[in-house]
Amino acid sequence: MGDVQTIAPRSGAGFTLDRGQTLTVIDPEGRQVSDLLAFNRADIREGISSGRTLDYASRLYLTTGDRLYSNRSNVMLDIVSDDVGRHDFLLTPCSKETFAIIYGDTDPHRGCFGNLAEALAPWGVEPDMIPVAFNCFMNVPIDGATGTFTVEPPLSKAGDTIVFRAEMDLIIGMTACSALQSNGGSFKPIQYRID
Template identity: 60%
Template sequence: MTESPTLYRIPPQSGAGFTLKRGDVLVVIDAWGEQVSDLMAFAADERGEWLSSGRTFDYNETIYLTTGHVLYSNRSRPMFTLLRDDVGRHDFLLTPCSTETFEILYPPGTADGHPSCFSNLVQALAPYGIQPDQIPTTLNIFMNVVVDESGRVRIAPPISTAGQQLHLRAEMDLIVGLTACSAEGSNGGTFKPIDYHVIPAGTPQ
């Protein structure tokens, strides 16, 4: 009998760091609905190789990533394959929210010590030797970014509902950072947890 994988919960406005082996499947779950999760990944054996939005858009020829698409590194190697997508809308255009995001876009900014996805990723990835300047554009899971005909982007509430999932198979050994997003505008005005678990490579699904 196969044991169920351990379910982890990322509290609102926080993050987690962990590793994946090639073939492991990362399952990201919107526990309560309308909650974004920022994901960043690095090659476990070479911290200079990371998840690249530009390469991913180039090779998939779309900005709307879903089941069957491959996510590439800055060195053009596959890092993840999307195996299951319950929502069908994620963002890979915008960078993780940071202190500067709140100061520039959402005054009065961080006077109240507002947490951010960038700072949470920095903290989660620091034990693996990842420096802040190595964290580029993240895959913003469940984030609903609308692009109009002029190219202007608008952040709308996520369309994800409670329990919906994204499954990503690791195509190499990885270091991963994952958050429960800290930006009010990205999450329908509230902050909620993100759940995840890992299905080990070779496990029947």
């Protein structure tokens, strides 16, 4: 088994994942979201796509057995196990603008967006290329009749995991999410392991 890596609260990490390797995302304390992005290491213009993935799944809430597709309709990651069963694939990483617009912050944190931009910069991924992330453990219940949704505390408990298998050589960006609402009101670390 690989070493467990820790992402400090309100920060991010970038790393490579080879085809066939698994990535275990761990919520060590519970109720903490991790935004996850994936890009094709051979051509970073190919990246994870919520629109393709949701279209092929015909379901908003993805879990074990579901596959995350790229903008070119290739499978990037398979979800091979999942303790929680509730994640979000609708919303973009929180950013300075998110905190200004939704929270009214006057000196906003750079958020997951800024953390992902820094983490992915070494591979040439530019901020404008950051799409909707797969938001591990993020809990966004939807009222089907009206389409309204709310951001509620994650359902994850301490030690819960979601495990992905890479279907191509990837660059991964991951965060310990920086938005109060998404994390039940406190900022906690996220851990991951590559096997």
